[in-house]
Amino acid sequence: MAGSTRLEINFNRLLHRCEAMAAEKEQKNWRLEKYIGALQDQLADMKKAHSRPPQEALTEYHKKVELLKGLIELEKMPPGAEKALATERLQPVTSGPNNAPSRQLQARAKVQGQEDMRQELLGTKNAQDTDLRQRGLKGGSTDASDIDSLLQHHHRIQERLADEMLAHARALKQNVTSAGQVVREDTKKLGESTKLADTNYSKLQSESERLVGFTQSCSWWVWIMLLCVIITFLAMIVFMKIFPK
Known part of the structure; x- marks a missing residue:
């Protein structure tokens, strides 16, 4: 640290x-948090100082x-x-002495995070496993009974994970079967509805044709009746001319 400033x-x-x-795993110590705050202040002062360290060193300090x-x-x-x-x-911090x-x-933090994640996923964070691991780590050795207990555990x-996976597989298969049955029933109902709609359309078309025919026949009868009325009226006029009072 030759040439370093007092700061x-x-x-x-x-x-x-x-x-x-x-x-020393004292992260929960309130003093450490205060010290880190002081480090940030000192780092900010170094960045502003006239005789500040090289930019590479400042970058490493920041990391x-x-x-x-x-x-x-x-x-x-x-x-x-x-x-x-x-x-x-x-x-990340670069390599170097x-x-x-x-x-x-x-x-160490990454290893601990991976271990916590593995324990949460596998469900191994229980008192028995913790006790066996602690006994296995004390003194760096375990006896045969501890090893057997750990292996059995x-x-x-x-086995429990395998049973859970099988249960999930069965539930998934049941859900797929139920969904397939529902889809088949809906498809059947949709087909019946389509057939009924086609039948109703055919009936409606037939009734429309009958209505058109009936309308046309009524139209002819109206003209015929109108013609009869006109002829009768003209005949009365001629009759009155021929036979006056």
Whole structure:
């Protein structure tokens, strides 16, 4: 850190302290959040300083601070898919000897997020599994009974998952069968409705033709009656002329 300003030296000291606290799983410590806020202020001051570090160094500092902020936010989120996705979005830090602590924190957070996601999907987050894992991790070894218990436990979990998958498959098959039956019934009803509509249309067309014929015949009778009235009227006039009073 030769040639570094006092502001940069203080920033790096606080940064190393924050990384150490995060590595010790003290993200929930309220002091860490305060320290990260101070880091942000110091980083902003360095960017404005006349003798500021190179832009590459400022970029790396920014990534480290954003990574710490992301770890704080992750601790506030419940385990699940959203937390796993947020873990994958953590600010990446480039490789290098000075960035080793940040890369370790990032890698550990991703591993923890994947483990939480796997446990949520498989339903293995229970007291028995946790107890077996803790006993298996203490001292780095387990006895034969613990190993057998762990294998039996995972075997039961796999059987339960297989049963659940079979139940889901049966339910899906039943739903598909029911949907197919409903579609067939609707198709049958639609065909019957189409036939009935064709029959009604044929009847309507026939009645329309009969009505047209009846209308035409009535028209002829009207003309004939009108002609008879005219002839009768003319005959009366001629009769009155021939036989006056």
